[in-house]
Amino acid sequence: MRIGAHVDQADPLAEAAARSAEAVQFFLADPQGWKAPKAREDADRLRAAEVDLYVHAPYVINVATLNNRIRIPSRKLLLGHANAAAEIGAKGLIVHGGHVNAGDDLAKGFDNWRKTFAYAAESGGFPVPVLIENTAGGENACARRLDALARLWDVLGDHEVGFCLDTCHAHAGGEELLDLVDRVKAITGRIDLVHANNSKGGFNSGQDRHDNLTGGTIDPELVVAVIRAAGAPVIVETPGGVSGQAADIAFLHDRLGTGV
Numbered sequence: 359m360r361i362g363a364h365v366d367q368a369d370p371l372a373e374a375a376a377r378s379a380e381a382v383q384f385f386l387a388d389p390q391g392w393k394a395p396k397a398r399e400d401a402d403r404l405r406a407a408e409v410d411l412y413v414h415a416p417y418v419i420n421v422a423t424l425n426n427r428i429r430i431p432s433r434k435l436l437l438g439h440a441n442a443a444a445e446i447g448a449k450g451l452i453v454h455g456g457h458v459n460a461g462d463d464l465a466k467g468f469d470n471w472r473k474t475f476a477y478a479a480e481s482g483g484f485p486v487p488v489l490i491e492n493t494a495g496g497e498n499a500c501a502r503r504l505d506a507l508a509r510l511w512d513v514l515g516d517h518e519v520g521f522c523l524d525t526c527h528a529h530a531g532g533e534e535l536l537d538l539v540d541r542v543k544a545i546t547g548r549i550d551l552v553h554a555n556n557s558k559g560g561f562n563s564g565q566d567r568h569d570n571l572t573g574g575t576i577d578p579e580l581v582v583a584v585i586r587a588a589g590a591p592v593i594v595e596t597p598g599g600v601s602g603q604a605a606d607i608a609f610l611h612d613r614l615g616t617g618v
């Protein structure tokens with residue numbers, strides 16, 4: 359089981375080494391912006407790396423929304439990131455499930471997800487697995503709670519789509535971590551990646567505020583249990599820079615018995 363961290367995009371391999379990480383996740387552009395990712399000069403080195411690479415799509419992407427001025431550029435930006443992720447040999451592209459605005463029909467949001475995959479299919483499909491991540495907040499989210507996730511998977515069933523389970527988002531989003539993996543897999547059939555984070559916000563607070571694994575409002579052993587059950591690679595998206603994340607990675611190796 360590979361364990362790593364979300365790191366700065368400038369030199370992800372150096373960041374991995376500094377944390378003894380076997381996997382890294384990073385952005386390929388400004389996470390709050392709409393700019394397409396630029397080709398990376400270190401693409402060859404990244405492709406050849408022992409470390410597994412994951413790309414996180416910008417937060418501004420919301421392919422579900424009924425707002426054309428967000429949805430259409432979101433689709434394009436997601437496909438652009440998938441192509442750029444393939445260039446560096448990434449194992450997957452993580453993107454949040456998105457939401458519709460208050461008063462809008464969530465069914466249309468799910469259908470917009472279907473259209474996103476149809477749009478990508480016009481140019482041969484996404485060249486890396488797209489991993490939809492559960493989110494912490496909002497009342498009209500596509501992937502906050504499992505009832506919505508089940509509807510999303512009903513719509514996307516014919517497409518190759520992966521799932522990224524974030525423990526902070528699940529807890530803050532109002533899903534108990536106990537047996538969560540079984541309940542998710544009953545819907546998606548798979549968990550491709552775990553975002554192992556503790557939560558500063560309480561259960562069902564709707565707050566997306568990550569904490570280090572032994573801090574926060576989640577029993578850290580529950581995070582460990584989720585990872586064990588998922589059997590998927592792990593990325594910590596926790597604060598504290600190199601030392602904070604290295605400690606979180608070491609904690610997981612210790613609890614999982616995967617340390618060296």
Ligand SMILES: [Zn+2]
Nearest residue numbers: 491524553595
């Ligand atoms: Zn996450």
